[in-house]
Amino acid sequence: MDDLIFRLRAVRFSYLNKYPALCGIDMDIAGGQKIAILGANGSGKSTLLQLLDGLIFPDAGSVEIFGRFLDEAALNDADFSGRFRSRVGLVFQNPDIQLFCSTVKEDILFGPLQLGLDRVKMKKRVDEVIASLGIGDLLERSPHQLSVGEKRKVSIATVLAIDPDILLLDEPTAGLDPQTSRHIMDIIIEANEKGKTVVTATHDLHIVEEIADLAYILSREKKIARSGPVEELLKDEELLRSNNLMHIHKHRHKDAVHIHPHQHLEHHI
Ligand SMILES: Nc1ncnc2c1ncn2[C@@H]1O[C@H](COP(=O)(O)OP(=O)(O)OP(=O)(O)O)[C@@H](O)[C@H]1O
Numbered sequence: 673m674d675d676l677i678f679r680l681r682a683v684r685f686s687y688l689n690k691y692p693a694l695c696g697i698d699m700d701i702a703g704g705q706k707i708a709i710l711g712a713n714g715s716g717k718s719t720l721l722q723l724l725d726g727l728i729f730p731d732a733g734s735v736e737i738f739g740r741f742l743d744e745a746a747l748n749d750a751d752f753s754g755r756f757r758s759r760v761g762l763v764f765q766n767p768d769i770q771l772f773c774s775t776v777k778e779d780i781l782f783g784p785l786q787l788g789l790d791r792v793k794m795k796k797r798v799d800e801v802i803a804s805l806g807i808g809d810l811l812e813r814s815p816h817q818l819s820v821g822e823k824r825k826v827s828i829a830t831v832l833a834i835d836p837d838i839l840l841l842d843e844p845t846a847g848l849d850p851q852t853s854r855h856i857m858d859i860i861i862e863a864n865e866k867g868k869t870v871v872t873a874t875h876d877l878h879i880v881e882e883i884a885d886l887a888y889i890l891s892r893e894k895k896i897a898r899s900g901p902v903e904e905l906l907k908d909e910e911l912l913r914s915n916n917l918m919h920i921h922k923h924r925h926k927d928a929v930h931i932h933p934h935q936h937l938e939h940h941i
C-alpha cells in the first residue's frame with residue numbers, strides 16, 4: 673500500500689494478562705485516510721487507539737509505524753520518540769486522563785512546549801485552536817472544574833495544538849451538545865481535507881458517514897468482524913445488529929407495542 677503509516681499484524685492484548693481486549697487484529701492505515709473504529713462497549717476500541725499511540729504494546733503480533741516496530745525500544749529512542757509524538761496525537765475517551773495541569777492554558781501549551789516546537793508558530797497555532805473551539809474564556813480555569821463537554825473541547829485542543837499528522841480520536845463527540853458535536857465533526861473533516869490521517873473510535877453511527885470513508889467493526893470477541901467502505905457496512909443491518917450497533921426499539925402506542933430495529937443514524941423521537 674502506498675504511504676503506509678500503521679501496519680498491525682495478529683495483534684493481541686490483554687490487561688493484567690487476564691482480561692483480553694484485542695484478540696488478533698490485522699489493520700493497514702495509509703496516509704490521509706479517514707477511518708472509523710466501530711464496536712460495542714468493551715469491544716477494544718480504546719485499547720486499539722492506545723496501541724496506535726504507543727501507550728501499550730501487544731502481547732503478541734506487531735504494530736509498525738512508518739516501517740518501524742512501535743515497541744518500547746523505539747520509544748526509548750529519543751529521536752524516534754520525538755518525531756512520533758509530534759506526528760501522532762490521541763484524544764482520550766476520558767478527558768480527566770488527558771488534562772492534568774492546574775489551568776486549561778497550561779494543558780494546551782504542555783504538548784507544544786514538551787516537543788520544543790517553534791515559539792512563534794506555536795503561539796499562532798494555539799491561538800487558532802483556542803478561537804476555533806471557542807474556549808478562550810476557559811483558559812485560566814482549572815480543567816477539573818469544567819463541565820464534561822468543556823473538558824472534551826479542551827482535550828481536543830491539547831492535541832490540535834501539536835498539529836499532528838495523525839489524529840486518533842476516542843469518542844470525540846460523546847457528551848457534546850449538537851452544535852459543538854457538529855463543530856468537532858467539521859474539524860475532523862477539515863483536518864482530513866488538509867491531508868491528515870484521522871482514526872476515530874465511536875459507537876455513534878450517526879457521525880460515521882461523515883467522519884470516515886473506511887470502517888473497522890470490532891466484535892464482542894474483540895476481533896475485526898468486518899472492515900470496508902462505511903456506506904457498505906452501514907447498509908448491513910444484520911452485521912450492525914449482531915455487533916450491538918443497532919438496537920431493537922419498543923414503541924408503545926396506546927395498547928399496541930411495535931418492535932423494530934433502529935440504527936443510531938437518525939434522532940429518534
Ligand atoms: N484498565 C483495564 N483493566 C482491565 N481490563 C480492561 C481495562 N481497560 C479495558 N479493559 C477491558 O478490555 C476490553 C476492551 O476495553 P476497551 O476500553 O478497549 O473497549 P471500548 O470498545 O473502548 O469500550 P467503550 O465503548 O465502553 O469505550 C473490555 O473487556 C474491558 O473490560
Ligand SMILES: [Mg+2]
Binds near residue numbers: 717718719765842
Ligand atoms: Mg472506549
